[in-house]
Amino acid sequence: MLAKEIIKKIKDAESNITSVIFVGCGASKADLYPAKYFLEENSTKIRTSLYTANEFNYATPKAVNSNCIVITASLGGTTPETVQATSKAKSLGAYVITLTHKKDSPITKDADYVIVHGFEKSYAEKLEKMIYALQLAVEILNQFEGYANYEEMINGFNNIYDLIEKSAATVLPQAKEFANSYKDENVIYLMSSGATHKVAYSTSICLLMEMQWMNSGSFHDGEFFHGPFEIVDKDVPFILFMNEGKTRPMDSRALTFLKRFGAKTTVIDAKDFGITSVISEKVADYFSPMLISGIFRVYAEQLAIARNHPLTKRRYMWKLEY
CATH class of the missing domain: 3.40.50.10490 (Glucose-6-phosphate isomerase like protein; domain 1)
Known part of the structure; x- marks a missing residue:
């Protein structure tokens, strides 16, 4: 239904x-x-x-x-x-x-x-x-x-599937480069804002901690300057998910700071994949998390290959009572 x-x-x-x-x-x-x-x-x-x-x-x-x-x-x-x-x-x-x-x-x-x-x-x-x-x-x-923006949302639902598939098909070279660069990191931090905030969170706790056994942490980049930015230093690894929409200035501010101090930064930016060419700017905020999630799945798959650690591998989950 x-x-x-x-x-x-x-x-x-x-x-x-x-x-x-x-x-x-x-x-x-x-x-x-x-x-x-x-x-x-x-x-x-x-x-x-x-x-x-x-x-x-x-x-x-x-x-x-x-x-x-x-x-x-x-x-x-x-x-x-x-x-x-x-x-x-x-x-x-x-x-x-x-x-x-x-x-x-x-x-x-x-x-x-x-x-x-x-x-x-x-x-x-x-x-x-x-x-x-x-x-x-x-x-x-x-x-x-x-x-008021109901029709724009319906149009977004009609277009988001093709946009995810076309975008994911373009990023394999970047995903392989990311995997080889990040595969031996002791910890990886993730940030985002707006509707994509919890995509950063789930990438941290699920794709990295659960599926790769890598130490990770995530935080809203609106909170970045209220504590977490103190750990920024040259080559400290970050992943930043950038939205196209109202909260983009927060993402951009965080990126500027990461670059300023030479942090090791991977950016997945919805804008780079032309989200507003097929979805109205009025509602693009709400579709950024789907697009970014689909793209980063390619990165996660390549990380698993580089680490020789399948995304399905578990130590505790489904293996014992807890």
């Missing part, structure tokens, strides 16, 4: 939605962030929040009731904390939508609506979860409050 149809069904049943809560773990939580960011920035009436699943389970917000939409996500649909959160939201009367790659997986059991997304076939398909979550947020805003 499409996002537009799901939200219409919810609105037909409950016209007074006051809260939308996004719930997930790790990369799935980060995939929900652009939707949360969009709704928080544009809604004047709806309370919006994003929870890691066990926080939701242990400290459940009182707003979870029949006036609330809870959107949960789990790639395989088996993440125990998120499965529990989905059931808890349902038991409290919320309208529950879940995003997963596995039809009929445990997370779908107590969901009112299920969107099954792709993953394996392409770089763009790996971003479907993030894209579908944003579509839900756009429909919630437009149907419950109205949204």
